[in-house]
Amino acid sequence: MRDGVALLKAAKNLDEEALTAIFDQFAPAIYKYTLRLCHDQIVADNIVGDVFAQLLEQFAAGKGPRTNLRSYLYQTAYHLVVDRSRDSQHNAPLEIAVGTYEKGQFSPTQSQIEERVMMEALISAMNTDLTEDQRHVIILRFLEDFSLKETAEIIGKEVNNIKVIQNRGIAKLRKALGLHMDEEEK
Amino acid sequence: MEFEPKDQEVVDLLAKVKNTNGGYPPEMLASRRQTYLNQMAGMGLGTGIGTALKNVAKNGGGAGFTPPSAGALLEVALVVAIVAEAGVLAYFNRDKVVDIFRSVATDSNVQDVASPPGVTSPFPDLEISGSPITVNFTGTVSELPTGTPIPGTTGDQTINNNGEATVPANSTPIPNEENGNNGNNGNHYGQTPRPERTKENNNGPPNDNPGNGNH
Numbered sequence: 001m002r003d004g005v006a007l008l009k010a011a012k013n014l015d016e017e018a019l020t021a022i023f024d025q026f027a028p029a030i031y032k033y034t035l036r037l038c039h040d041q042i043v044a045d046n047i048v049g050d051v052f053a054q055l056l057e058q059f060a061a062g063k064g065p066r067t068n069l070r071s072y073l074y075q076t077a078y079h080l081v082v083d084r085s086r087d088s089q090h091n092a093p094l095e096i097a098v099g100t101y102e103k104g105q106f107s108p109t110q111s112q113i114e115e116r117v118m119m120e121a122l123i124s125a126m127n128t129d130l131t132e133d134q135r136h137v138i139i140l141r142f143l144e145d146f147s148l149k150e151t152a153e154i155i156g157k158e159v160n161n162i163k164v165i166q167n168r169g170i171a172k173l174r175k176a177l178g179l180h181m182d183e184e185e186k
Numbered sequence: 187m188e189f190e191p192k193d194q195e196v197v198d199l200l201a202k203v204k205n206t207n208g209g210y211p212p213e214m215l216a217s218r219r220q221t222y223l224n225q226m227a228g229m230g231l232g233t234g235i236g237t238a239l240k241n242v243a244k245n246g247g248g249a250g251f252t253p254p255s256a257g258a259l260l261e262v263a264l265v266v267a268i269v270a271e272a273g274v275l276a277y278f279n280r281d282k283v284v285d286i287f288r289s290v291a292t293d294s295n296v297q298d299v300a301s302p303p304g305v306t307s308p309f310p311d312l313e314i315s316g317s318p319i320t321v322n323f324t325g326t327v328s329e330l331p332t333g334t335p336i337p338g339t340t341g342d343q344t345i346n347n348n349g350e351a352t353v354p355a356n357s358t359p360i361p362n363e364e365n366g367n368n369g370n371n372g373n374h375y376g377q378t379p380r381p382e383r384t385k386e387n388n389n390g391p392p393n394d395n396p397g398n399g400n401h
Contacts, residue, residue, distance in 0.1 A: 016226060023222050031210040045214050052222050060229050115202065122199045142200035170193045177196065 008069050012059055019059075023052055026070065029144070030077050036139055037081045047084070051076045068153075074144065075154040078136065085132075118177065125176035134169030137162055 010018035027048055034044040054076055058064035065072035126135055133155070140151045141162075148166075152159045276283060 014229075019226055020223065023219060027215065027218065027222075028210045031215070032208070035208065041211065041214070045210075045218055048210075049218055049221060053225055056222075056225055056229050118199055119203055119206070122196070122203060138200065142197060143204040145204075170196050173196045174193060177199070 004069060005067075008065065008067075011069075012062075012064060014059060019056070022055070022069065026073050027052065029070075030073055033074060033139070033144055034077050034081055036143060037136075038084065043084065047077055047080045050080050068150065071146070071150045071153055074140070074146070078140075078154050082132075121177055122173060125173050129172045129176050130169050133157075133165050134172065137165045138169045138173070141166055 007018050007021060011022055030051055031044050031048050034047045035041065038044055038047070051073055055064065055073065126138060130138065136155055137151055140146045140154060141148070146154065148159050148162050152162045155162070157165075
């Protein structure tokens, strides 16, 4: 597999092999990301299609990402998700993740059940307690492993602002998990 | 990462959520991939032409293009043809061209200011003389104008020895008592009669200077 820079350079020259490799490498990740933000598999699939269609158009016009292709793709997906959520007033739940987890093909032990309860509580808190910005930052930082700088570029905010949003989001989640744990204890 | 210890538990849970998320359904991924490849193929058709043109521009012309020397010759020939055509057109339409130039040249004459006739001196007072002004008509007077007669000129025309009609011009008569002008000698400066006061001025300032009406 070519490295990122060589792949990007070849893709900018509309090399079919490079463009195909980019899709194979990033499409599943973009799908997972969009699926976390919008609870519809069809919508997530459509957003993936839009992301790569825009990428092709940008390359054909001589534009597109210069260095960080991954951040660029996530940024495009982020804007598409935000636009769709504004249109449909969806608040980007993470139900698919829970459903997938529930359909896991294993027999849960007691500890796994406790862990699953905690994760459900966490996902519920992410869907209900966090603001839009906090949810995006938490997902990009901890589920997609982007750095603070990359997250700032994707969302279009300053790094310090991202730090503040992240800390507040984690504090909210911690508080929500504590409440859930208290309820479980009761 | 820069987290507080109390946040570590949340971060660990988030990492577990990351690993448990669902993947792209294979059939959906295959369909999307095929759509992407079709878009790429369709775009490649259009961009192939663009890329070829770009390469031609970069290389300064390919096999289908004439060399630069031939291009320069063509350019010179084109300029010569344009100049020759313009010259031929100007020759056949030279009359119109001349008219245009003349109209442009004469337009400026219209804007010349003509001097008014009869102005001979900027000091007309110096030409006043006591003798009547004699108007000399060059040529014969065949017919008098039938318009309104000018006072003082009718019947006063005389023919001199040269056959010229002379009209003694009457100046403005000098005002005097005999003409019944009631003391109006024509010099009105300072002789405007002072208006009579119709209301007593009891509170006003004392009027020491009665004045003569010439203020």
